[in-house]
Amino acid sequence: MLDRYDIFYGISKDTKEKLLYWIYSTLFSFIVLLWINDQKGFLFIKTATNSREFFSLLLSVFFLGLIMYFIAVNVLIYKDIKRFKKRDKTLFIYTRFLNDSQKVKVLKKIYVRKYLYTLLSGNAENQEVTLSEQQWKYYHKKLGTPKTLILKLKFLHLVEKKIKExxxxxxxxxDFVNTILFSKEDLELLRKLEKDVKNKRIFNKIFGL
Incomplete structure (x- = not known):
């Protein structure tokens, strides 16, 4: 039985990229084949007599290859989810109180997200984040406007307080604790932000990153 955690966090980034490649390639091939072959049929599998038929033949073979590729991607998805259920999902939190080990892991994740949100909300004390207008738009599109980030920070403070007390x-x-526990996006965005910001000294305090 699958749930949203299996789909969001069970499937590896590499497998998701392969799945997206299959979706875009299949869509492109399908549209072009319909346009080229018109009333002659969807696939062209015979000896080509001109350049148009040769291109149609190549695209038809590529489309058939995508069917096999889809089978391979499904195998990868199955393996990823099976591995996730066996290893990572056993760490899921189902109780209203966290044990000491869970507290350490969750609080570390919360600190990373708080730090990221604080920098991008413009509320960081004695810390200057220098980004271009395009870069600001990228992060705010990913995470939300400064006002939205401030609201998210309040929720993070609330959860942090509950866990500590x-x-x-x-x-x-x-649900939020499980989501943040298995999310890798915060660290990825923080590392990208580190590259984008000229003054990298502001990252020295963040858990040895």
Whole structure:
């Protein structure tokens, strides 16, 4: 039985990229084959007599290859999810109270996200983030406007406080804790931000990154 965690976090980034390649390639091939072959049939599998038929033949063979490629991608998805369920998903949090080991892992993830959101919301004290207008738009498109980030920071503070003071988590907070626990996007964005920002000294305090 699959759930959203299996799909979002069970499938590796490499497999997702392969799946996107298959989707875009299949869509492109399908449209072009319909346009080229017109009323002659969808696929052209016979000896080509001119350049148009030769291109149609190559595209038809490529389209048939995509069917085999889709089977391979499905095998990769199955292996990723199976590995995720066996290894990572056993770490999922289902209770309203976290044990000491869970606290350490979740709080570290929260600190990373808080740091990222603080920098991009413009609320970082004594820290200057120098980005181009295009770069600001990229991060705000990914994470939200400065006002949105401030609201998200308030929620992060709330969850952090509950975990530290051992208050029971609500259902939506348990979902959030699991989501942030298995998300890799924060670290990826933080590393990208580190490259984009000229003054890299602001990253020295973040868990040895």
């Amino acid at each position: 051992e208050e029971p988590l609500k259902d939506k907070e348990i």
